[in-house]
Amino acid sequence: MSTAERHRLIAQAVQDAGAATVAELADLTGASEMTIRRDLDHLAAQGVLERFRGGARTLLLRGDEPPFALRAHEAVDAKRRIAAEVASLITDGETVLLDSGTTCLEVARLLRGRQVTVMPLSLQAIAVLGDAPEPTSLLVPGGRPRPGEGALTGPLTLASLSALRFDTAVLGCCGLSAADGVTAYDLDEAAVKKAVIASARRVIAAADGTKLGRTAHAYVGPSTLVHILVTDTSAPAHETTALESSGTTLRTV
Numbered sequence: 001m002s003t004a005e006r007h008r009l010i011a012q013a014v015q016d017a018g019a020a021t022v023a024e025l026a027d028l029t030g031a032s033e034m035t036i037r038r039d040l041d042h043l044a045a046q047g048v049l050e051r052f053r054g055g056a057r058t059l060l061l062r063g064d065e066p067p068f069a070l071r072a073h074e075a076v077d078a079k080r081r082i083a084a085e086v087a088s089l090i091t092d093g094e095t096v097l098l099d100s101g102t103t104c105l106e107v108a109r110l111l112r113g114r115q116v117t118v119m120p121l122s123l124q125a126i127a128v129l130g131d132a133p134e135p136t137s138l139l140v141p142g143g144r145p146r147p148g149e150g151a152l153t154g155p156l157t158l159a160s161l162s163a164l165r166f167d168t169a170v171l172g173c174c175g176l177s178a179a180d181g182v183t184a185y186d187l188d189e190a191a192v193k194k195a196v197i198a199s200a201r202r203v204i205a206a207a208d209g210t211k212l213g214r215t216a217h218a219y220v221g222p223s224t225l226v227h228i229l230v231t232d233t234s235a236p237a238h239e240t241t242a243l244e245s246s247g248t249t250l251r252t253v
Contacts, residue, residue, distance in 0.1 A: 003039075004076075006031060010039055011048050014058050021055035047148045075208045078232035081253040083107045085230045086170055086206050089251075090116060094167040097196055098125055100151035100189070101172030103206045112136060119164070121157065121192065123150035139164075146186065153188040161195040169200030171226065173207040175214035178242035182220035190218035203227050205248075209234030212243075223248060 001009075006029050013028055014020050020028075025036045040056045043049050049056045083106035090096055092115040098104050100122035108125035111118055112132040119139035120126050129138050142156030171193065175183040182197075182205070184190040197203055197220070205226040212235045223246055230251045231240065244250050 001029060001031075006035075007039060007043060007048075010036070011043055014049050014056050019052075019055060019057035024055070075210065075232070075234075078208045078234065078253075079103045079106050082206050082208060082230050082232060083110055085251050085253045086204055087111060087114075089204060089228065089230075090114070090168055092116065095119075095165075097121070097161075097164075097166040097169040097200055099170055099172040099193065099196055100125070100149065103208065104170055104172045107170050107206060119160070119166070121152045121196070123152070146189070151189060151192075153186070153192050157192055158195050161192070161199045164199060166200045168202045168204060169196045171196060171203055171205045173205050173211045174216040176205060176207055176211055176223060176226070176229070176243075177213050177215060177239060178223050178246050180215040180219075181222040182225065183214075183216040184218040184220055185216045187218045190220050193220045197221060197225050205229045208232050209236070212236055213239045 009029055010025050013025060022033050022036050026033045040049065040051055044051045044056065047059065050059050079102060082103055086107050087110040095117045096111065098108055098118055098120040105122065105124050105128065108120055108128045112129055113136055115135040117137040117139060118129055119141055120129060121141060123145050126140060129136065132138060141152055141160035143152030144154040145152055173182055174185050182193065184193055203226050207229065209232050212231060223243055226248050228249045228251060229243060230253065232253055235252065240250055
């Protein structure tokens with residue numbers, strides 16, 4: 001088991017149970033208790049959980065968004081396939097608005113060096129594209145980064161979006177369903193996603209199968225605002241069928 005896989009398993013176990021001891025996690029993963037203690041210290045530093053003597057407890061309430069540091073290790077292969085498909089849909093010369101999130105970060109890596117103009121909405125993607133070789137052109141928005149996330153939100157971000165128009169917006173989804181539309185965990189982030197959709201001629205949603213059929217509490221808009229959905233084969237068939245029926249073009253990788 002890789003370190004990343006062990007971290008994911010530990011974080012999920014602590015989240016599901018609310019708390020777990022070092023001994024329980026050692027039995028679960030097959031790792032030594034010394035290794036588990038180091039893992040817990042690392043995950044606590046990333047804001048994934050809270051340490052206590054002999055174990056750890058979750059910091060997430062039911063329905064909370066898992067932290068970026070944890071999501072970055074989930075469904076990595078699927079996110080990279082999705083990102084590759086999204087990048088193939090973007091042609092040279094386009095202006096691209098790139099949402100925050102781990103899948104959109106993979107898209108940023110693939111756009112680096114392409115003949116495109118990109119405005120990313122996360123500190124992580126800005127860092128990836130900050131020293132991109134020509135002919136890539138980078139636009140940096142204003143805004144306030146969400147702690148632990150790096151996603152830019154607030155009035156300065158909204159002002160940046162309202163001042164510009166883009167050929168394509170690559171939208172990250174916390175939740176997407178035909179019934180409840182596009183949703184986000186955070187109200188400020190939902191406001192940014194609404195502005196992202198309003199600023200672009202074409203909206204491509206990049207979402208792995210775990211996001212489909214999920215509903216977070218902050219409403220962004222109906223699923224019909226998404227022109228193209230790029231997802232992976234783990235997506236629920238009934239959900240993708242419903243989204244296609246509502247007019248969204250589906251790309252499964």
